[in-house]
Amino acid sequence: MALKVLVVVEAREGESLKKSSREALGLARRLAGEGEVIAVLAAARAGEVPGRLAAFGADRVLVAENARFANYSPGGFAAAAAAAAKAANPALILVGGTALGKDLTPRISARLGVPAATDIIGVELEGDKIFALRPAFGGKVQMKVSFKAAPPVLCLRSNVFDSLPENSGRSAKVESLALSLEEKDLALKITGAEKISGERPDVAESNIVVSGGRGMRDAASFKLLEQLAGALGAGIGASRAAVDSGWRPHGDQVGQTGKFVSPTLYVACGISGAVQHLAGMISSKVIVAINKDPDAPIFKVANYGLVGDVFEVVPAIVEELKKHS
Amino acid sequence: MNIYVCVKQVPDTEARIQIAEDGKSIETGEINFILNPFDEFAVEEALRTQEKLGGEVTVVSLGNENAAAAIRTAMAMGADKGLLLRTAEPADDPLLVARALAREIGGSGVDVVFFGKQAVGNEHGQVGILVAELLGIPGISEVSGLELSAESAKGKREIEGGSEFFECPLPAMFTTQKGLNEPRYPSLKGRMAAKKKPLEEKAVTLGESQLVVEKLNYPPQRERGRVIGQGAAAAGELVRLLREEAKVI
Numbered sequence A: 001m002a003l004k005v006l007v008v009v010e011a012r013e014g015e016s017l018k019k020s021s022r023e024a025l026g027l028a029r030r031l032a033g034e035g036e037v038i039a040v041l042a043a044a045r046a047g048e049v050p051g052r053l054a055a056f057g058a059d060r061v062l063v064a065e066n067a068r069f070a071n072y073s074p075g076g077f078a079a080a081a082a083a084a085a086k087a088a089n090p091a092l093i094l095v096g097g098t099a100l101g102k103d104l105t106p107r108i109s110a111r112l113g114v115p116a117a118t119d120i121i122g123v124e125l126e127g128d129k130i131f132a133l134r135p136a137f138g139g140k141v142q143m144k145v146s147f148k149a150a151p152p153v154l155c156l157r158s159n160v161f162d163s164l165p166e167n168s169g170r171s172a173k174v175e176s177l178a179l180s181l182e183e184k185d186l187a188l189k190i191t192g193a194e195k196i197s198g199e200r201p202d203v204a205e206s207n208i209v210v211s212g213g214r215g216m217r218d219a220a221s222f223k224l225l226e227q228l229a230g231a232l233g234a235g236i237g238a239s240r241a242a243v244d245s246g247w248r249p250h251g252d253q254v255g256q257t258g259k260f261v262s263p264t265l266y267v268a269c270g271i272s273g274a275v276q277h278l279a280g281m282i283s284s285k286v287i288v289a290i291n292k293d294p295d296a297p298i299f300k301v302a303n304y305g306l307v308g309d310v311f312e313v314v315p316a317i318v319e320e321l322k323k324h325s
Numbered sequence B: 001m002n003i004y005v006c007v008k009q010v011p012d013t014e015a016r017i018q019i020a021e022d023g024k025s026i027e028t029g030e031i032n033f034i035l036n037p038f039d040e041f042a043v044e045e046a047l048r049t050q051e052k053l054g055g056e057v058t059v060v061s062l063g064n065e066n067a068a069a070a071i072r073t074a075m076a077m078g079a080d081k082g083l084l085l086r087t088a089e090p091a092d093d094p095l096l097v098a099r100a101l102a103r104e105i106g107g108s109g110v111d112v113v114f115f116g117k118q119a120v121g122n123e124h125g126q127v128g129i130l131v132a133e134l135l136g137i138p139g140i141s142e143v144s145g146l147e148l149s150a151e152s153a154k155g156k157r158e159i160e161g162g163s164e165f166f167e168c169p170l171p172a173m174f175t176t177q178k179g180l181n182e183p184r185y186p187s188l189k190g191r192m193a194a195k196k197k198p199l200e201e202k203a204v205t206l207g208e209s210q211l212v213v214e215k216l217n218y219p220p221q222r223e224r225g226r227v228i229g230q231g232a233a234a235a236g237e238l239v240r241l242l243r244e245e246a247k248v249i
């Protein structure tokens, strides 16, 4: 088996290679077999990134350097991905499911006139036919799709695919990609960014998520969850009730109208387990629920349920974690 | 301002979803359909734009006759007129849907067009950006703050752990989501008025899907939940199980 796979990677200025890009490279490497994994990177300065891409599975790196790429440039990055696809002629294009990846995926689809599928949780090859699996209808069904034009663009759900262990002995051929950007590609400008959710990793990208709902009672009580998240190295999520009450930013909402997450461990604190919430977290590997109501629906899906008051249980868990660390 | 907003009629988020006999679609008989929740933000933003800058709001939906209900809801909220792009074909392929929408919107002298971030159901999260790309206009996804003038836009969009700021000239496309605004409820008066607003219908053909739904399956069943204890006293056991049994911490 030999498949040529193009991976559109993300490494924001001053940050290292995104975890979701490493996951996409890992999947690409496994699918490629004897074939080639090509990474395309749009950046102001590629710096150390091509070496990292090689270490995580890229055989060849196409770099589009442009001073305008210090911030995300939707048109510019899309032009780079499309140019890379034309230069490399891959059978498949993979994109990590970050905000940037989700924005870029349909742009690549439109520019190449090829189909794209988002929120992918599985990819299979049968001969040279590609099948992808994605949840639909709030996770109540899974949809298996195939493609009538190549290369299809697959945007992957974060935390589902394993990345390869870093191998700094691997190397990749690095080439620069010539781009002629059009006026319309640069009309939309990203002028800067602001961080709001502090020190914790983003909920959609975290391996462990600690989430709070209406049972947390107020914004200040999320301090408790921050302590728990700190002890676990987790990101913080929230139910819609907690977000609508103004206790957490909108970006933290997990569920059908928030984020879809698939962490290894999801800890639901004071969350009842409404279908719309489950839609966003039901594919987590292990679910823990802490709720004072033994009949709360969340207990039906929790691998480990603990009936009790979050204000007593959460500090006790933090203590336990400290004891053994 | 010539303002467009694209909306979709989707299954209620509470709906019990059953796979139909063909194994590729869902049973729609028992399902209650609603205006896509994300599209409520799009309609609201279109109306606020009109209130600030004047002009007209046109609501477009592509689908079978049921799609008209989404248009009526948007008109009940306050949109001026509706356009139903009627097709009997399944509209599962976002690129085909976007091409049909772009063909219609492209010739209209549009200034701003609003979409939801994604449609509940298929959950592609693609159509808005696809339309912007096909039209060759700036398209900004997941907008959480927007300031429009007659010629340009600036605002912010959500990214991991924060937001990023943007600027662009008009015409432009925005996909909307929670946090941007509080959608208004259609009033009784609005509902009555909506019945009299013009709703044009055009037949469209989508062509052959390149994104093919091969099969729908129910997700693997989770193990039945297990309660491991009560109160703070069970914290030690929980941590032990996570370490030794589940091996996730």
Ligand SMILES: Cc1cc2nc3c(=O)[nH]c(=O)nc-3n(C[C@H](O)[C@H](O)[C@H](O)COP(=O)(O)OP(=O)(O)OC[C@H]3O[C@@H](n4cnc5c(N)ncnc54)[C@H](O)[C@@H]3O)c2cc1C
Pocket (backbone or CB within 6 Å): A212, A213, A214, A215, A216, A238, A239, A240, A241, A242, A253, A254, A255, A256, A257, A258, A259, A269, A270, A271, A272, A273, A274, A275, A276, A277, A280, A290, A291, A292, A293, A296, A308, A309, A310, A311, B013, B037
């Ligand atoms: C169109 C639509 C989209 C939606 N999208 C989403 C979405 O994306 N995400 C989402 O989360 N919801 C969504 N919802 C809302 C959803 O239906 C629920 O209303 C919401 O998830 C409830 O949040 P909650 O579990 O925090 O609150 P509640 O349902 O009020 O539950 C609070 C829980 O906390 C427990 N509790 C209270 N005090 C304590 C304590 N001291 N210790 C321990 N436990 C305690 C209670 O027993 C209860 O089970 C959506 C709804 C609609 C209609």
Ligand SMILES: Nc1ncnc2c1ncn2[C@@H]1O[C@H](COP(=O)(O)O)[C@@H](O)[C@H]1O
Pocket (backbone or CB within 6 Å): B006, B007, B008, B036, B038, B039, B042, B060, B061, B062, B063, B091, B094, B097, B114, B115, B116, B117, B118, B119, B120, B122, B123, B124, B125, B126, B127, B128
């Ligand atoms: N059939 C349709 N008719 C009109 N607008 C649509 C249609 N499908 C999707 N949209 C719009 O595109 C957005 C994203 O949809 P999707 O890419 O399918 O998740 C929705 O929130 C709507 O604003």
